[in-house]
Amino acid sequence: MADIQQILKQYWGYDTFRPLQQDIIESVLQGNDTLALLPTGGGKSICFQVPALHLNGVCIVISPLIALMKDQVENLKSRGIKAVAIFLGMSYREIDIALDNCIYGDVKFLYMSPERLSTEIVKVRLRRMKVSFIAVDEAHCISQWGYDFRPSYLKIADLRELLPGISFLALTATATKEVKEDIQAKLQFKNARVFTKSFERKNLVYAVRNAENKHEKLLEIINKIAGSGIVYVRNRRETQELARFLWLNKISADFYHAGLPTADRFKKQTAWINNKLRVMVCTNAFGMGIDKPDVRFVVHYEPSDSIESYYQEAGRAGRDEKKAFAVLLYCDADRVEMEQKQQLSFPEVVDIRAVYQALGNYFQLAIGAGEFLSYDLNINEFCSRYNLKAVKVLNCFKFLEKDGYLSFNEGVFISSRIKFVVNNDELYRFQIANAKFDIPIKIILRSYGSLFDSYVSIDEKLLASRTHIDYVTYIQLLKKLDELGIINYLPQSDCPRVTFLTPRADAKNMFINKAYIEERKSNQENKLAVMFKYAAETDVCRSMFIRKYFDEINTSPCGTCDICIESKKNVTILETDFNHFRNQIVVILAERTMTIDDLQQKFTQYPSEQFTYYIRLLIDDGTLFLSENEILNLA
Known part of the structure; x- marks a missing residue:
């Protein structure tokens, strides 16, 4: 597998893959239908980008989020990899050229929204395209049991008939057993391989704080935890109100929601990523696709509407594997309002x-x-x-x-785009005959490449500055060139x-x-009920609660969440008793490995809290090792 290691190093600068990434890539290269569940920050995109660069042909990536598609395409381009995206709102001509470049050019990735699969132009061109495999991002969207069902995802399986023999890679961060089975059924998987990374985030400390005065509690949390963070709220009005409250209390904060102008959103996001701003108060429109590893806390000002969405949003903390906090603020009024x-x-x-x-x-x-x-x-x-x-x-x-x-x-x-619709000779004759357009056209050609082959995103303010024309006049110039049939100009939209x-x-x-x-x-009522149960839980470890929701068995307490910390206060450690416990464990595990649940059956004389706490101590001091499949071994 030296080739995929070389690709990883050449384009991403990493020496090794993260857990399960190489297994998933090998499965794709073997032509298997593959389902990969990697938690937020687990590196899902690498799992289809690396094998796509190893194989001949175009990798088709299906994604429901235009913003995420655009980010990934720009990211690939910045690494010298050719990629294009087709989504709703693009002109017929743009789509036509993008598909032609996939057939006749050296494009490696074609990103598409699922709605585009049913259009005739896409169907015809896909039949003529050399496709390596199909990657389905956010694959939980295909299941009606998922928390974010998208009916357009049901059309993806039609590609089986259109492109017979092509394998599928489905990727998601969150899926229950029911959803995993539904994904495979809806995508008509054959020879399926399923890879699931544990939902445990060992560096992430979960906590719920019951608070009637949430402003004060939030301030207390932020003042206790150093570093940058995110505060999720329910609506746009709250983002602004809470950000102002934090500012008045001398905390560098700003607000973000989908209703802000694009330039403002970008400016705020950039300031936060570069640590010029400490706290972002936002709706769930913020965070998707943003790669900031050093987020130290994520606070939910109210419960999410499902464990899936809570886990994804909370998981944006601590991607650098250092200690981080996921805190939910909850009060009785939340339940009434959310219902x-x-x-x-x-x-x-x-x-x-x-x-x-x-x-x-x-x-x-x-x-x-x-x-x-x-x-x-x-x-x-x-x-x-x-x-x-x-x-x-x-x-x-x-x-x-x-x-x-x-x-x-x-x-x-969607940024402004232009394309020359005349050839070089026709353009030269036009410039000779229309001197006032000569310099602006030359500056456009010097500023951007491939303008005769495909639509290219442009910055009108930059071009106006280089042409020494004010912005409003420059826009009129572009519109005039469009009217004259020299360019096709598509203004930006947000x-x-x-x-x-x-x-x-x-x-x-x-x-x-x-x-x-x-x-x-x-x-949805069932999902909300589970979220309320999580918020009101007083006995079960937070991490265990989440992992069992996602059907992980033989889970053990994290030892760091608010419930585990509270239970430790009630556990008395007697050195002689603990050493006796250790000796018994060593003898049993020397004969065979066991799950925690099976082992606990042999120690019924210990209360559950005492047993789990002792096991955690033995793992921490290196006596025991807990494998990824939840089996206890002697270290």
Whole structure:
């Protein structure tokens, strides 16, 4: 496997793979359908990027998040690796050129949103493309039992017929046993290999703090823990209010949510990553794809709506493997508020039809028209015009997405792009005949490459500065070149965007799956109940609770969470008793290894807290070793 080691070193600068990465890569190279579960920060992208560079052809990467796709494409390009992304909102011509480059060029990665798989242009081109394998990121989205089900993911299995013999690699950070089985079934796995890294984060200290005055408790936590952190809150208004409170208490903090202008989001994110800002108060729009290893704490100001989302968000702390803290603030009022919010998340069928009808009218779409047309959507203006509540509208969109009518992306930044639509000779003649455009065109050509072959992202402010023209005038110049047929200019956008996936339907006759809505509601109620149980837990180790939720067996207490610390206070250590315990353990394990549960059956004279505490001490002092599959051995 020297070749994959060389690829890892050449492009990423690492000497060795993280646990399970090499096993997953070898499985992919052997042509197996592979499911990989690696916790947040576990290095999932390496698992498909390295084998893709080893194999001939293009690796197709399916991802539901445009922002994440764009980040990964830019990251690969910065390493000298050719990658392109196709997602909803791109023009037909952009897609056409990107696919051609995958067929005839040396592109190694084609990132796609799952909605694009059903378009004819993609189907036709994929048949002509040399594909190495297909990577499905955020694979839990394919399961209706997952916490973030995306109906468009169900179309991925259609690639089996389109590209027979091509293997799949499915990746996710969180999945229960039920979800793992569902992923394999929905993707029609054959010769499946499943790799699951333990959900244990040994350096992460979990804690729940019951607090009626959360402001004071948050301040206490931040003042006790040095370093940078994240504070997750429920809504956009709270981000600003809490960040201001921290500022007034002399803590360097800022707020972040998807409704901010792109430039502001980027500026805040960069300041936090570079440690010019200590604390980011944010909604769950923040954190995905951000690689900051030295986050020392993640505080949830309220519970998440599932253990899955809590684990992912909390897992953004301590990626450098140094001690970090995941703290949940909880009070009785949280349960009432979250249960009320959940009721709003499941609209009536009549409301879904009304929102769809209003959307079609808003964009002046005729019934039967609009398939795969994308529109920027001003949510506030839309709601005001039709007297709708934004929360209800956004939740209606989720079920319209499920039934395949539309796709909605909230506030994704797409930079400006241009492409020359004339050839070199025609452009030269145009410059001779139109002297006022000569210098601006030359500066564009000097600033960017491949402008005749594909769409290229540009910075209008930079180009205006180099051309010595004010920004507004420069934009008009680009628009004029577009009108004259010299370039195709696509201005930047960071508005929420709606894409109609089918021709506009008659709202009265459209199919809305009411049974599915009720099923999702029940599923979400169960997930929320588990989250409340975690928050109210007083006996079971936090890490054990989370790991058992994800079906890990034979788990042992972490020894560091708030519950473990409290239990230690109730344990009395007698040196003679502890030494006797150690001697018995050594004798038993010298004959054969055992799980902790099996071993505990031989020590029923010890209370559970005493037994687990003694085992932890023996692991810490090097007498015992606990393997990844939860087997105790003599060290």
